[in-house]
Amino acid sequence: MKKxxxxxxxxxxxxxxxxxxxxxxxxxxxxxxxxxxxxxxxxDFFFTTLFCITTGVVLLLLRLLxxxxxxxxxxxxxxxxxxxxxxxxxVFVIWIIIFTLQLIQxxxxxxxxxxxxxxxxxxxxxxxxxxxxxxxxxxxxxxxTT
Numbered sequence: 001m002k003k004x005x006x007x008x009x010x011x012x013x014x015x016x017x018x019x020x021x022x023x024x025x026x027x028x029x030x031x032x033x034x035x036x037x038x039x040x041x042x043x044d045f046f047f048t049t050l051f052c053i054t055t056g057v058v059l060l061l062l063r064l065l066x067x068x069x070x071x072x073x074x075x076x077x078x079x080x081x082x083x084x085x086x087x088x089x090x091v092f093v094i095w096i097i098i099f100t101l102q103l104i105q106x107x108x109x110x111x112x113x114x115x116x117x118x119x120x121x122x123x124x125x126x127x128x129x130x131x132x133x134x135x136x137x138x139x140x141x142x143x144x145t146t
Contacts, residue, residue: 005077006128013083017090020048045094049113052088056120059084063127076128085124092117 028041059081067075075081095114098104 009079009082013086088117088121
């Protein structure tokens, strides 16, 4: 995978994540001052977390079952694969901030979500960048033999 493709996909992913963050901010900003203000943002975040984990699991299963080593480039070059990895990492960082600021009371049931986001983002991003280093090693060995 070329560096330019990784940078382009990462940039597009960050732009989409930024728009989603702005939507969530303005969703809270436009809420009326009522008893349950901010509950819509909580549900937005919760469903975003579920979406990230579900999509990440589906893509990893596709990677393991369908896109094996011979077809790995088709999935790793895909923007959705990188987007899900970065989005899971983003949601994990938000979970850490939420727990640090104690915006949500720490319950043992909630710890599975950030752990899932962290594991999925780690696997996906290491899968993508491992491929990039393998290509560099392959090119350097080819250059040495010629």
